Amino acid sequence: MAEFTMELNDDQKQVRDWIHGFAADVIRPAAAEWDEREETPWPVIQEAAKVGIYSLDFYAQQFFDPTGLGIPMAMEELFWGDAGIALSIVGTGLAAIGVVANGTEEQIGTWIPQMYGTPDDVKVAAFCSSEPDAGSDVGAMRTRAVYEQATDEWVLNGTKTWATNGGIANVHIVVAVVDPELGTKGHASFIVPPNTPGLSQGQKFKKHGIRASHTAEVVLEDVRIPGSCLLGGKEKLDERLARAHERAKAGGGERVKNAAMATFEASRPAVGAMAVGTARAAYEVALDYAKTRTQFGRPIIDNQGVAFQLADMRTSIDAARLLVWRASWMAVAGKPFTSAEGSMSKLFASETAKKVTAQAVQILGGNGFTREYPVERMHRDSAIYTIFEGTSEIQRLVIARTLSGMPIR
Numbered sequence: 088m089a090e091f092t093m094e095l096n097d098d099q100k101q102v103r104d105w106i107h108g109f110a111a112d113v114i115r116p117a118a119a120e121w122d123e124r125e126e127t128p129w130p131v132i133q134e135a136a137k138v139g140i141y142s143l144d145f146y147a148q149q150f151f152d153p154t155g156l157g158i159p160m161a162m163e164e165l166f167w168g169d170a171g172i173a174l175s176i177v178g179t180g181l182a183a184i185g186v187v188a189n190g191t192e193e194q195i196g197t198w199i200p201q202m203y204g205t206p207d208d209v210k211v212a213a214f215c216s217s218e219p220d221a222g223s224d225v226g227a228m229r230t231r232a233v234y235e236q237a238t239d240e241w242v243l244n245g246t247k248t249w250a251t252n253g254g255i256a257n258v259h260i261v262v263a264v265v266d267p268e269l270g271t272k273g274h275a276s277f278i279v280p281p282n283t284p285g286l287s288q289g290q291k292f293k294k295h296g297i298r299a300s301h302t303a304e305v306v307l308e309d310v311r312i313p314g315s316c317l318l319g320g321k322e323k324l325d326e327r328l329a330r331a332h333e334r335a336k337a338g339g340g341e342r343v344k345n346a347a348m349a350t351f352e353a354s355r356p357a358v359g360a361m362a363v364g365t366a367r368a369a370y371e372v373a374l375d376y377a378k379t380r381t382q383f384g385r386p387i388i389d390n391q392g393v394a395f396q397l398a399d400m401r402t403s404i405d406a407a408r409l410l411v412w413r414a415s416w417m418a419v420a421g422k423p424f425t426s427a428e429g430s431m432s433k434l435f436a437s438e439t440a441k442k443v444t445a446q447a448v449q450i451l452g453g454n455g456f457t458r459e460y461p462v463e464r465m466h467r468d469s470a471i472y473t474i475f476e477g478t479s480e481i482q483r484l485v486i487a488r489t490l491s492g493m494p495i496r
Contacts, residue, residue, distance in 0.1 A: 110168025155419030159360035166364030171299030254288020359436035
């Protein structure tokens, strides 16, 4: 188990500088264009694939960093470049992680390459979980998967929403209900191969921020997939469902809920790191502007009203990063989140991003309100962090219930 440290080692610094260089040289120059176009930035994703950033190997290397800092470091630098483009680059990773975490070796070897494609022919994947009536309340999920033994096929019906890369993905990973009696424990994940009949893109959302990332509904109408596309296989699913029924009868369901919550806790610091990257980017623009913008014969940073804002911005960013790093280290070290430290990091970093980007707009004044300067876009992008991967209100609920010892439902 690695000791907790706030100092990156030489290898980590090299990776950080490499990602930062890509963010500065490739992502940032393209950010305004793709935000205006509200389209997937395929040329940027292709460049990321050519240098090795858009690949499962890259994320695996960061994920298995023994200090736990690989993923948050990478997320911060990419999202420092631009949140919308960065989400287009990392969005496939969510679906890929779902396969790696739950799939068989054969499924991993078969489907992960099809998610990413090649540098000359890049593909994307989509993870489809949220539904119109099942966002924070995953227990309200309605998408059903029914097994037909005669043909060894699963039939999926339902509508997913807020799916990054939904409809344009080569491979979709869909979470569906297989046993309604078990609530959230009766869910399973399925691979929907390319060009499967019955899967279509519904509404594409025109968003306030992260507009370079494609977000849409995914409609499933009698989607038939082979039995081999159930992640983990049917034997494993049947065993899991049987254990869940036994626990439910014995009154042990809460233990399962807490185990699932631990998984969410471990993933939330990565979103916190994204928020830190956006906040840091806005702070740096505001700091540079305050040093060079003169009013009444002196730089505006000489005014306490501006200087104190910058001091608070930098303090909040550093505090957010420390919470993210602590939670990331705890996850890799197997430390229990006894105070919902994962949710703490996501909550504080998300709220920090919204506040810091708003302060950056204020420091730039009228210029900050225009699209000639990037803080306007960063401010719009920051709003998503308090919404996805659990709203700020849900994070506070998780933290409060964890502290009080109440069950998290």
